[in-house]
Amino acid sequence: xxxxxxxxxxxxxxxxxxxxxxxxxxxxxxxxxxxxxxxxxxxxxxxxxxxxxxxxxxxxxxxxxxxxxxxxxxxxxxxxxxxxxxxxxxxxxxxxxxxxxxxxxxxxxxxxxxxxxxxxxxxxxxxxxxxxxxxxxxxxxxxxxxxxxxxxxxxxxxxxxxxxxxxxxxxxxxxxxxxxxxxxxxxxxxxxxxxxxxxxxxxxxxxxxxxxxxxxxxxxxxxxxxxxxxxxxxxxxxxxxxxxxxxxxxxxxxxxxxx
Numbered sequence: 001x002x003x004x005x006x007x008x009x010x011x012x013x014x015x016x017x018x019x020x021x022x023x024x025x026x027x028x029x030x031x032x033x034x035x036x037x038x039x040x041x042x043x044x045x046x047x048x049x050x051x052x053x054x055x056x057x058x059x060x061x062x063x064x065x066x067x068x069x070x071x072x073x074x075x076x077x078x079x080x081x082x083x084x085x086x087x088x089x090x091x092x093x094x095x096x097x098x099x100x101x102x103x104x105x106x107x108x109x110x111x112x113x114x115x116x117x118x119x120x121x122x123x124x125x126x127x128x129x130x131x132x133x134x135x136x137x138x139x140x141x142x143x144x145x146x147x148x149x150x151x152x153x154x155x156x157x158x159x160x161x162x163x164x165x166x167x168x169x170x171x172x173x174x175x176x177x178x179x180x181x182x183x184x185x186x187x188x189x190x191x192x193x194x195x196x197x198x199x200x201x202x203x204x205x206x207x208x209x210x211x212x213x214x215x216x217x218x219x220x221x222x223x224x225x226x227x228x229x230x231x232x233x234x235x236x237x238x239x240x241x242x243x244x245x246x247x248x249x250x251x252x253x254x255x256x257x258x259x
Contacts, residue, residue, distance in 0.1 A: 003100075004091035008128045012048040013135060017097040023049060024139045027057035028064070033235055037259040039063055040230055041167075041174035043200075043218065044136075045253035046076060046129040051240045052179065052253040056136060058236035059255035063140040069173045071104055072137055073147045073166045075159070075217040076129030076177030083152025085116035086162055087123035094146055096131070098138045104145035107166055111147070114165065116158045123150045129177045129214065137175070144173075151216040156205040159220020160227075167224065176221050178214025180252030186241040193237060193252035200256060201232055221258075230258050 009015040014023055031054045042059045045052035063069075078087070088108055094101045111117045124130070130148050137144070147166055151159060167174050180193045196211040205222040207215035225232070237254040241247035 160223035186247035
């Protein structure tokens with residue numbers, strides 16, 4: 001069994017299982033939203049928990065008590081390696097301090113047949129955009145199988161085809177990992193993120209990297225949603241100036257529920 005071990009435990013989130021479990025539980029307790037929606041898919045940010053954890057927790061709270069989800073389709077941007085199209089891992093299992101997550105090997109084999117999908121151990125080895133979602137998922141869902149994909153240079157329809165190949169019913173939960181603007185001052189970030197947020201709510205599939213680092217994944221999801229009778233709602237939007245750190249150079253975060 002080939003394993004992808006945690007790469008950012010101890011930096012983006014605690015490496016100690018007890019401390020990690022406690023931090024996720026505290027974030028979930030402190031960031032509940034009075035939204036009674038059953039998520040069909042979600043968009044969540046992926047910075048260190050001190051920065052984006054409250055915004056991520058706001059949407060993961062909606063999954064607490066969810067039933068029927070057997071598989072998570074997790075898609076995020078490539079930060080560490082160049083990827084053309086989308087990349088699957090070489091591993092058969094992902095590990096976090098909270099335990100092992102089996103990959104859906106049958107789904108991976110199906111995706112490998114698509115021309116836009118390749119296998120890249122390098123793309124996944126140190127990628128945090130997927131990893132930071134996993135402890136939240138492990139905390140709010142019963143055991144599940146994982147289909148993890150890193151997106152590089154890919155057109156919206158290219159990504160949507162991959163999403164549609166896996167997201168065939170409600171037993172699969174798509175999770176899109178993305179932050180918003182990067183390194184603007186507080187006021188500039190709020191203005192840009194508000195405009196980006198409106199575009200997402202309107203189903204735009206042409207977001208650019210300066211609007212959202214996970215724009216390729218979001219654009220693909222929006223293209224897939226255009227073929228489905230589903231809506232997008234904002235759950236939370238803040239930036240690192242609201243959660244931790246200076247307001248001189250901030251990173252924007254938002255969470256969305258597809259329902």
